[in-house]
Amino acid sequence: MKLTGAGVTALAVASFLPTPDAKATTMTSNWDKVFPRNEAVDHQKVSFTNRYGVTLSGDLYRPKGRDGERLAALAVGGPFGAVKEQSSGLYAQTMAARGFVALAFDASFTGESGGEPRNLASPDINTEDFMAAVDFLGLHPSVDQERIxxxxxCGWGGMALNAVATDKRVKAVATSTMYDMSRVMSRGYNDSVTPEQRAQSLEQMSRQRWIDARNGAPAYGPAxxxxxxxxxxxxxDYHAYYMTPRGYHARAVNSGNAWTITTPLSFMNFPLMTYIAEISPRPILLIHGENAHSRYFSETAFAAAAEPKELLIIPGASHVDLYDRVDLIPFDRLTEFFQEHLS
Structure with missing residues (x-):
């Protein structure tokens, strides 16, 4: 995810790039993750369809030696602009090693998932992607559908909270280094975008729609x-993860690819946190780094949420540290949280 101060304006006035050649790819059977394989975990490529008819691609991780049992399960998504071979896959595999069935999946229009045009995001469709993942898990023979x-x-933290507020099948939700994408796209970091800048961004993106319609394809922003x-x-920090061997993946938007210029439009009037209090009485765990530039998103969400809720601040951690720094990601607390609330 890359949006600077007046993030929407910066994206909207970017030079117009042609449609990328990237398409939804046939799911690879190779291990092409940015993290090592855990031999204590079974891995399977899966696909499922969301309510809008988009076929989503996922990696299903299950603890070995638990065949025939119906286990608690986790749907794992994010960060915004990443793919399942990156942070979400690491979280899913790690939680599977701790006894859960865990599904990491690519969002609609990205990675190995379907949907055209490519590299597009939507708060509604991406919220639905989480619900479709719950559909899939609840029907899987290794999952207890009452323990999901x-x-x-990152940006999928906001989508997760929005999904769980609606989807009463989900019994508990945790976010890590959470972004409220609707807030940052409509108001910029630390709500720094002025009403005049917002109006300018909407004007530019609205007119960009005519250009895209005339061309028959969307223009793309900067890499x-x-x-x-x-x-x-x-x-x-983002560059150090997405653009180096540490986290680079060719299918990730954030690894030198680009979003459609009009991607922010659907986020501008769609406040993701409106109904966060309706997650209660189901529990929320919000995890954030002490030194993360994005920490205020979790603090605001925590204030708006109803009990039971917990805000866990990781000392010394930055935003990106919680993507892959297994020495800092509180997997013990995540395990305890879901063991307690998915029992």
Whole structure:
């Protein structure tokens, strides 16, 4: 995810790039993750369809030696602009090693999932993607459908909370280094976008629709997470994950690819946190780094949520640290949380 101060304006005025050649790819059977395989966990490529008819691609992780049991399950998504071979897959495999069935999946229009045009996001459709993952898990023979939880990472943390507020089948939700994408796209970081800047962004993106309609395809913004010098530290941190062997994946939007220029439009008037209090009485665990530039998203969500809720701040951690730093990601607390509430 890369949006600077007035993030929407920056995206909207970007140079117009042609439609990328990327298409939804046939699911690979190779291990092409950015993290090592855990031999204590079974891995299976799966697909399922959401309510809008988009076929989603996932990696299903199950603990070995538990065949014939119906286990608690987790749907895991994020970060925004990432693919299941990155952070969500690491979380899913790690939780599977701790006794859960866990599904990491690509969002509609990204990665190996279907949907055209490519590299597009929608707060409604991406919320539905989480619900479709719950559909899939609840019908899987290794899952107890009354014991399903959700983990949302980065921008998919906001989508996870929105999904769980609606989907009463989910018994518990945790987010890690959460972004409220509707807030940052409509107001910029730390709500710094002025009404005039917002109006300008909407004007530009509205007119971009005529250009896209005339061309028969959307234009794309700048390549994500390329550095030119002088960027704030959090953008340097994104580059260090998405653009180096640590986390680079060719299918990820954030690894040097680009979103459609009009992607922010659907987020501008769609506040994801409106009904967060309706998650109660089901529990929420919000995890964030002490030094994360995005920490205020979790703090605001925590204030708006109803009990039971917990805000866990990880000392010394940045936003990106919680993507893959297994020494900092509180997997013990995540395990305890879901063992308690999916029992």
């Amino acid at each position: 939880g959700v983990i949302g990472i 994500a997470n390329e550095l030119k010098g002088g960027e704030p530290q959090f953008l340097v």
